[in-house]
Amino acid sequence: MRLDRNLCHLSIWAFVLMALWSPAVSADPITPERLTVALSKLEALAQGAVADGAVPGLAIAAVHDDDVIFLKGFGHREVGKPETVDADTVFQIASLSKPVSATVVAALVSDHVVSWDSKIADLDPAFRLADPYPTSQLTIRDLFAHRSGLPGTAGDDLEDIGYDRATILHRLRFVPPSSSFRAGYSYSNFGLTEGAVAAAMPTGKSWEEVADEKLYRPLGMASTSSRHEDFINHADRAALHVRVDGVWTAKIKRDPDAQAPGGGVSSNARDLAQWVRLLLGDGVYAGKPLIAADALDQTHVPLMTRGKNPVSGGESFYGLGWNVEFGRHGLSWGHAGAFSVGARTVVTLFPKEKLGIVVLTNAFPTGVPEGLSSSFADLVFDGSVEKDWIAAWDAIYAGLFGPAVEAAKAAYAKPSSPARPAAPASAYAGHYANDFIGDAVVSGAGDGLVLKLGPSGARSYSLAHFDGDRFVTFPDAETPDRPAGVSFVVGPDGKASAMTIDFLDDNHLGTLQRTGN
Structure with missing residues (x-):
């Protein structure tokens, strides 16, 4: 409380x-x-x-x-x-x-x-x-x-x-x-x-x-x-x-x-x-x-x-x-x-x-x-x-947990209609960082992406496409059916400049900027 x-x-x-x-x-x-x-x-x-x-x-x-x-x-x-x-x-x-x-x-x-x-x-x-x-x-x-x-x-x-x-x-x-x-x-x-x-x-x-x-x-x-x-x-x-x-x-x-x-x-x-x-x-x-x-x-x-x-x-x-x-x-x-x-x-x-x-x-x-x-x-x-x-x-x-899980499920029950396609995986792949979360790496994997976080990429999260530049993952071990979003900002050059990880954004520190190319 x-x-x-x-x-x-x-x-x-x-x-x-x-x-x-x-x-x-x-x-x-x-x-x-x-x-x-x-x-x-x-x-x-x-x-x-x-x-x-x-x-x-x-x-x-x-x-x-x-x-x-x-x-x-x-x-x-x-x-x-x-x-x-x-x-x-x-x-x-x-x-x-x-x-x-x-x-x-x-x-x-x-x-x-x-x-x-x-x-x-x-x-x-x-x-x-x-x-x-x-x-x-x-x-x-x-x-x-x-x-x-x-x-x-x-x-x-x-x-x-x-x-x-x-x-x-x-x-x-x-x-x-x-x-x-x-x-x-x-x-x-x-x-x-x-x-x-x-x-x-x-x-x-x-x-x-x-x-x-x-x-x-x-x-x-x-x-x-x-x-x-x-x-x-x-x-x-x-x-x-x-x-x-x-x-x-x-x-x-x-x-x-x-x-x-x-x-x-x-x-x-x-x-x-x-x-x-x-x-x-x-x-x-x-x-x-x-x-x-x-x-x-x-x-x-x-x-x-x-x-x-x-x-x-x-x-x-x-x-x-x-x-x-x-x-x-x-x-x-x-x-x-x-x-x-x-x-x-x-x-x-x-x-x-x-x-x-x-x-x-x-x-x-x-x-x-x-x-x-x-x-x-x-x-x-x-x-x-x-x-x-x-x-x-x-x-x-x-x-x-019940109400929060149900609300998250409802938010990701279905994408907009018609669903907006994702950009190529190369648009999102790369290194991101901020002072609080540290380094993050996004890479392509099959039809989705993989997000790695923590020291030396200690934690790995599969990202499935949801709608447009927004992906979904299931990060919580205690509530494995609770979805969370990961969204990207893609610029005119076709590359993501930033990424927001919802499950790390409680204190508005979940947005990471791209570093390098």
Whole structure:
């Protein structure tokens, strides 16, 4: 969700909200007996979700008062294979990486390596935004709160065509802002990634090493990593699943190393339960202070408004790598994660009650993680589930791609009548480039063209003629039936002078000029 609105004085109002909010109070206290009943029903709901085919597999960890009160896996790591999910099965947790990374930075703040208000210009002088003033003032806090002005998709497109982290972060300087600096919320994977990478720079170590040193090893999170290679090396790991003709299929692999702080963590329920213990303990783990409470508390200050939760209706804000929500059960901290190629995760914490739950699944789209988390909260606070939360969240995620896919299909259902012919392949063939996308090569291939993009032409796309100087391709692995256009501007000399790639044009940077002959 992207909201661009004037947020003047928002932080003041956020503190007022926290002070004045009267959280929902359960009719009865959260007793051990109520937790026992809630956990029994949660287990039944999880078993039912797998049995009904809502997801191939999932794992859950729940914590209360510094105790891990539930830890279990359900279903299978990969459809069609016998290996089952257990508490040690490693999942790619996608954007659940963001609050994990916020905890790592909080540890650096606690150790006085950086502050949340350290300027990126001091930490990483080579980094640039499009405009000089935001570049000079940008802080770690700005990037973790998604208020830098970077559009939400900035850099994701470059990752899709194979560029590495350093190249992507360098090229963010060419992206025009979607809002004024600190005036709009725009969820950015690579903005947060830059904030984390810059925070680690004073240590002289890589982000991945710092995450190990400051969080994973101290908590004994032996199966957790910010390196994709480590995930692949785990025998007990969950595959990614998408629906193909209505059937879950392990079809696509995803290497998220480029955005490791924002989406590249892999972990299991057992390890994440230890992380939740640390958070609910205000930085104390197993009786030992690991992160200063004030450094960690900053991550949960509601800085940017996100509007209302689309299912529960609760008022939602963004802190530093965390959603901060005032809902039907009072204050909660949370974050979801998703890879459209097959992962869905969620964490929800109720800090006042020292209660937390993590749900990891190996499929997309599905509302199972939020559905189970919401159902568990209802059971703990109220003793019964208000409604079918899985179905409610399923409806949200099912609608993410459907309308856009159908609109794209309609746009390319048929060309103009009569259809305009294409020029000879030689009119389009050649080299093209711009500062953001880099180099592209178009060549003839049979009755169509081939477009190569990315470092050394890492990605290849077949272009079929559609109408005139417009061609069509199917670039998205997660929505393979969604067409996208590639159009050329052909001059009087019979050669294309420019090309616009629609699937790289979200930020109006998809037009490349011909270079050479």
